[in-house]
Amino acid sequence: MTLTIPFDNSYARLPNSFYARQAPIPVRSPHLVAFNEELAQILRVTPGDVHEMAEAFAGNTLPEGAEPIAQLYSGHQFGSYNPQLGDGRAVLLGETVGTDGIRRDIQLKGSGPTPFSRRGDGRAWLGPVLREYVVSEAMQAMGIPTTRALAAVETGEVVLREGPMPGAVLTRVAQSHLRVGTFQVFASRGQTDNLRKLTDYALARHYPSAEGPMGLLRAVRDTQARLIAQWMSVGFIHGVMNTDNCSIAGETIDYGPCAFMDSYHPNTVFSSIDRMGRYAYSNQPDIAVWNLAQLATALIQQVDDPEAAVEEATEIVHAMPSLIHQEWLARFRAKIGLTIEKDGDEALITDLLTRMAENRSDFTNTFRALGDDNARDQFLSPEAYDTWAEGWQARMVREECPKAVMNAASPAFIPRNHRVEQMIQAAVNGDYAPFHRLNKVLARPYVDQPDAADLRNPPTDEEVVHATFCGT
Known part of the structure; x- marks a missing residue:
């Protein structure tokens, strides 16, 4: 069987100023590590033999119909504007329209230098590739909008980072x-x-019912508001919310120094380059608003009546904090089993979070344990939970099936940082069993899986991951 991808490439039909035509740079000895058959079916991709797919997904050969390009963009990085960024280590092979009618990009990441590489080598090493594969697919399984992973390939080449690392795409x-x-x-x-x-x-690709620049701004605002609340509800920290990492489609994109919290604290930061905590867990809603304001500033440049556009854009952006908060409150209500809205719910939720922070409670396990009536075990001082639970139990009157509501809102399994790091180290040593096990378990994050109970355990003191890295 021959690898077949039914490309229909709309972005490549835009003016040449939108991108640079750039083929991926071949690698020495590609080896297919993983291929996502479920996603391939959605994309209408027909797989070939293992060797053929390794060659194609490493960039050594181009499937028929591919039109590889590196996209141009700029962005604010940690608040400072960089006038030209672009795909410095990735090429967009093309697009497909899936069985669900959705158009999607297929991109090789780590495929070699492009005109936008800015002195970089254009490559990726195995660790970040496997991290993004595992975490993005876990996010998909949790129902959070995200980019996805179709394949991972070892290149047979060495990439220099802190030292020599195995290359991957x-x-x-x-x-x-x-x-x-x-x-x-x-x-x-x-x-x-x-x-x-x-x-x-x-607009045509993502929001056909919206009209004009302000219609696009409003649509992006709404999707981003939902996305940020979903991140917060599972303890996810993106780590590098620059405007070049903020998707117009409302998907989570660019899993560089991302991480999930173990012990809850609102100021948690993992990214090694976020030394001031700009992208800390609790700052993510504010940064999303800031990013939307940058989009508004850009969109206004094209309108004929900028004064009116500024007024409308200001109204749209200023409404975003409230939208995020509404989405946040709905998700955290569900996490404590509430479906009936009442005054005082927010105070009940924030009181729990405050006690969790004071008691170093595990974020994921605490909320999951609420449905199993053993959450007090997650607190250094169980009495701190007990006094909160008195008000919670009183609030639960007339709630039907609260356990089902809680378990549907709080995953049992997340890609814990220490497990991801252990998986990467094993893969570097040639053992992919932990990688495949993580993917299998995380494909059903809301299901109790007794044979995978060890993957629910927080890290020991020796296993704690204190910093995560971009991979570049």
Whole structure:
């Protein structure tokens, strides 16, 4: 059987100023590590033999119909504007329209240098590739909008980071790779014609019922508000919420120094480059609003009546904190088993979170344990839980099936940082069993799996991961 991908490449039909045509750079000895058959079926991808897929997903051969390009964008990185970024280590092979009618990009990440590499080597090493594969697929299983992983390939080459590392390429799938930074680059250059073309393209592809630049801004706001609340509800920390990592489609994109909290604390930071805590767990809602404001600033550049547009954009952006909060409250209500809205619910939730922070309670296990009536074991001082639970139990009157509600809102399994690091180390040593086990278990995160109970355990003091890294 021959690898077949039914490409239909709309972005490559946009003006050449939107991208650089760039083929992936071949590698020495590709080896297929993983192939996502379930996703391939959605994409209408027909797999070939293992050797053929290794060659294609490493970039050594191009499937028929591919039009490889590196996309142009700019962005704010930790608050400072960089006027040109772009795909420095990735190429978009093309797009497919899936069995569900959704158009998606198929991109090789780690495929070699491009005109946007900025002196980088354009490569990825095995660790970040496996991390993104595991975490993005886990997010998909949790029902959180995300890019996905179609394949992972070892390249047979060495990549130099802290030292020599095994090279790898990830095949990433996204509803698009349009970012806030894609709009910023044309706005900052005063290229209003390109900005209009990009806006029309984004509307047609993602939000066909919306109209004009402000319609796009409003639609992005709504999807991002839902996404951020979903991150917060599972203790996910993106780690690098730059505007070039903010998807117009409302998907989680660019799993660099991402992490899930173990012990709950609102100021938790893992990213090794986030030294000031800009992208800490509790700051993510505010940063999402800040990023939307940057999109608004870019979109306004193309309108004929900028004064009216500023007024409308301001109203749209200022509404975002409330939308995020509403989404957050709905999800955390469910996490404590509440379906009937009442005054005082927010105070009940925040009181629990405060006690969890004071008692170093595990975020995931505490909320999951609420449905099993053993949450007090997650507290250094069980009495801190007991006094909260008195009010909670009183609030639960007339709630039907609260355990089912809680278990549907709180996963039993997440990609714990120490397990991901252990998986990477094993893979570097040639053992992929932990990688495949994590993927299998995390495909059913809301299901109790007794044979995988060890994957629910928080790290020991020796296993704690204190920092995560981008991989570049």
